[in-house]
Amino acid sequence: MCQLLGMNCNAPTDVTFSFRGFAQRGGHTDHHADGWGIAFFEGNDDAVSTGCDRGLRHFVDHQPACESPVAELIRRYPIKSRNVIAHIRKATQGRVALENCHPFVRELWGRYWVFAHNGDLKDFAPRLHGSFRPVGSTDSERAFCWIMQELAKSHADVPSVQELSITLRELAARIAPHGSFNCLLSNGQALWAHASTSLYYVERRHPFAHATLSDEDVSVNFAEHTRPTDRVAVVVTAPLTTNEHWTAFAPGELKVFVDGALAAA
Numbered sequence: 001m002c003q004l005l006g007m008n009c010n011a012p013t014d015v016t017f018s019f020r021g022f023a024q025r026g027g028h029t030d031h032h033a034d035g036w037g038i039a040f041f042e043g044n045d046d047a048v049s050t051g052c053d054r055g056l057r058h059f060v061d062h063q064p065a066c067e068s069p070v071a072e073l074i075r076r077y078p079i080k081s082r083n084v085i086a087h088i089r090k091a092t093q094g095r096v097a098l099e100n101c102h103p104f105v106r107e108l109w110g111r112y113w114v115f116a117h118n119g120d121l122k123d124f125a126p127r128l129h130g131s132f133r134p135v136g137s138t139d140s141e142r143a144f145c146w147i148m149q150e151l152a153k154s155h156a157d158v159p160s161v162q163e164l165s166i167t168l169r170e171l172a173a174r175i176a177p178h179g180s181f182n183c184l185l186s187n188g189q190a191l192w193a194h195a196s197t198s199l200y201y202v203e204r205r206h207p208f209a210h211a212t213l214s215d216e217d218v219s220v221n222f223a224e225h226t227r228p229t230d231r232v233a234v235v236v237t238a239p240l241t242t243n244e245h246w247t248a249f250a251p252g253e254l255k256v257f258v259d260g261a262l263a264a265a
Contacts, residue, residue, distance in 0.1 A: 119180030231260030
């Protein structure tokens with residue numbers, strides 16, 4: 001199975017620390033060596049007023065994350081973002097190829113949407129039409145295209161985060177019976193996460209403390225890099241640190257994170 005990493009913050013934050021440990025699972029401390037990817041939403045002058053970062057940096061590579069020169073670039077260049085989705089792949093459907101690397105990106109209502117999936121969906125072949133068709137051959141991209149198609153059918157324009165959460169909860173419940181469906185989705189406004197089997201989250205806020213990676217002997221004192229008003233939520237397949245309290249999702253649960261905190265269901 002693949003592994004997921006998502007970050008949602010109330011202020012632009014770099015994901016270097018979490019990504020450093022996460023990337024080690026891409027062929028070094030774990031066997032997820034069939035490609036990787038990461039997407040960062042970035043804002044501009046109207047990001048505060050609209051509540052949505054519209055710009056996007058998107059990197060994928062079919063090489064293992066622990067060996068990829070592109071991953072090394074990300075580790076050394078701390079891009080700051082309020083919403084990040086990363087993925088390391090263990091192929092179950094679709095060959096090892098660039099077009100099959102998550103996260104996948106589509107446009108809807110004039111905004112980018114980013115999606116990554118961990119799991120294996122069997123006999124999930126929904127009818128797709130219009131603008132949303134898979135480029136690669138994974139079950140994950142097919143599911144993403146169907147979600148985008150159904151969102152476009154359900155809403156005429158960008159709905160509220162709460163309305164989107166209701167629709168996404170219904171759509172996830174229709175996909176999950178086909179297999180494991182752990183996924184992350186963002187439009188630069190919020191981070192949605194759905195769990196079938198394994199997903200955890202942690203919320204970091206004042207007073208910030210030290211954290212130590214599980215996959216590498218590296219620690220950081222977040223108090224030295226944050227302000228008292230900062231809030232950061234991190235969602236992962238398996239806990240990244242040894243000395244933070246990670247909360248497990250319940251099977252079939254969809255959560256949404258806004259401004260670095262878990263939002264009301």
